[in-house]
Amino acid sequence: MKTRAAVMYGPGVTKVQPGDHVVCSFVPACGTCRYCSTGRQSLCDMGANALFGMMPDGTFRFHGTTPDGRLEDFGGMCMLGTFAERATVSQHSVVKVDYWLPLDRAVLVGCGVPTGWGSAVYAGDVRVGDTVVIYGIGGIGINAVQGALSAGAKYVVVVDPIEFKRDTALKFGATHAFTDPVAAHDKIVELSWGQGADTAIVTVGTVDETVVSSAIGTVGKGGTVVITGMASPEHLTLHWPGIDLTLNEKTIKGTIFGSANPHHDIVRLLRLYDAGQLKLDELVTTTYSLHEINQGYQDLRDGTNIRGVILF
Ligand SMILES: NC(=O)c1ccc[n+]([C@@H]2O[C@H](COP(=O)([O-])OP(=O)(O)OC[C@H]3O[C@@H](n4cnc5c(N)ncnc54)[C@H](O)[C@@H]3O)[C@@H](O)[C@H]2O)c1
Numbered sequence: 001m002k003t004r005a006a007v008m009y010g011p012g013v014t015k016v017q018p019g020d021h022v023v024c025s026f027v028p029a030c031g032t033c034r035y036c037s038t039g040r041q042s043l044c045d046m047g048a049n050a051l052f053g054m055m056p057d058g059t060f061r062f063h064g065t066t067p068d069g070r071l072e073d074f075g076g077m078c079m080l081g082t083f084a085e086r087a088t089v090s091q092h093s094v095v096k097v098d099y100w101l102p103l104d105r106a107v108l109v110g111c112g113v114p115t116g117w118g119s120a121v122y123a124g125d126v127r128v129g130d131t132v133v134i135y136g137i138g139g140i141g142i143n144a145v146q147g148a149l150s151a152g153a154k155y156v157v158v159v160d161p162i163e164f165k166r167d168t169a170l171k172f173g174a175t176h177a178f179t180d181p182v183a184a185h186d187k188i189v190e191l192s193w194g195q196g197a198d199t200a201i202v203t204v205g206t207v208d209e210t211v212v213s214s215a216i217g218t219v220g221k222g223g224t225v226v227i228t229g230m231a232s233p234e235h236l237t238l239h240w241p242g243i244d245l246t247l248n249e250k251t252i253k254g255t256i257f258g259s260a261n262p263h264h265d266i267v268r269l270l271r272l273y274d275a276g277q278l279k280l281d282e283l284v285t286t287t288y289s290l291h292e293i294n295q296g297y298q299d300l301r302d303g304t305n306i307r308g309v310i311l312f
Pocket of ligand 1: 111112115136139141160165203206211227231256257258300303306
């Protein structure tokens with residue numbers, strides 16, 4: 001994570017002006033493709049090359065020299081690049097935000113907050129009185145907790161092997177926390193009078209068959225499993241009797257950016273924060289200077305941060 005401040009702009013830029021405060025969205029949204037124009041900006045066609053960092057015009061903005069002296073292009077992660085003090089980005093990747101908001105908090109709504117919050121509110125379609133289970137309480141999962149609560153869930157059950165993560169989820173309002181998914185399943189059966197969870201959200205660091213099976217087995221009739229965490233492309237992650245899906249009308253769906261619309265939801269979430277209805281300050285466990293980046297990675301691996309932010 002990093003703070004990104006005021007913009008400068010080149011020819012053809014119409015969405016922002018010099019001095020605007022912006023949040024960089026990891027999903028670009030052009031506003032005009034089939035998906036953007038039907039309210040599904042998270043699926044914007046421009047996202048196709050975002051993981052490789054190629055800009056919409058087919059060029060790259062980062063360049064380097066190979067050991068044998070050749071000039072080479074490098075993709076900026078999600079068309080943004082990370083850990084640079086300055087970057088050239090597409091206007092479709094930036095969302096203008098209210099100037100009075102602190103940028104070291106606003107930065108959180110470029111990825112983790114909308115992805116987790118939207119996994120519950122949009123992809124999971126959590127309703128008042130629902131029972132929700134969330135596997136994995138990192139920067140994404142903790143915001144799924146916030147989303148589920150804001151949608152009115154009665155019970156929010158979390159599963160994470162790390163005590164600090166479970167405790168943080170409880171502080172954010174989760175109702176129950178478990179290390180063991182079987183214990184979580186049994187509690188949910190008890191809480192729901194045998195019906196199972198309405199929504200399960202998978203936000204673990206690396207999704208595998210075991211956690212997906214736990215999620216499908218814990219939702220009840222008409223339940224939805226949302227897979228937000230990324231899986232290795234080399235492994236199958238779904239192995240479940242289709243008859244359960246058919247007879248119990250279960251839905252399994254993936255989501256990118258929590259199925260949120262960057263141009264609407266980034267501003268919306270920040271205004272919820274401004275109104276005291278969304279926690280952002282509490283998400284930041286540690287801040288780092290750019291020189292401390294390796295410590296930030298180590299803390300991420302050690303599970304000691306909910307979110308780390310680099311301050312320039
Ligand atoms: N779909 C999207 O749009 C999107 C966007 C950003 C990140 N992601 C993905 O979401 C996932 C989570 O990201 P993050 O930043 O929150 O990661 P993180 O590393 O901060 O948190 C992951 C958490 O999962 C827990 N965990 C690991 N295995 C578990 C298991 N089997 N059961 C329960 N908990 C388990 C870890 O202890 C950790 O607390 C990653 O796969 C990331 O790539 C998806």
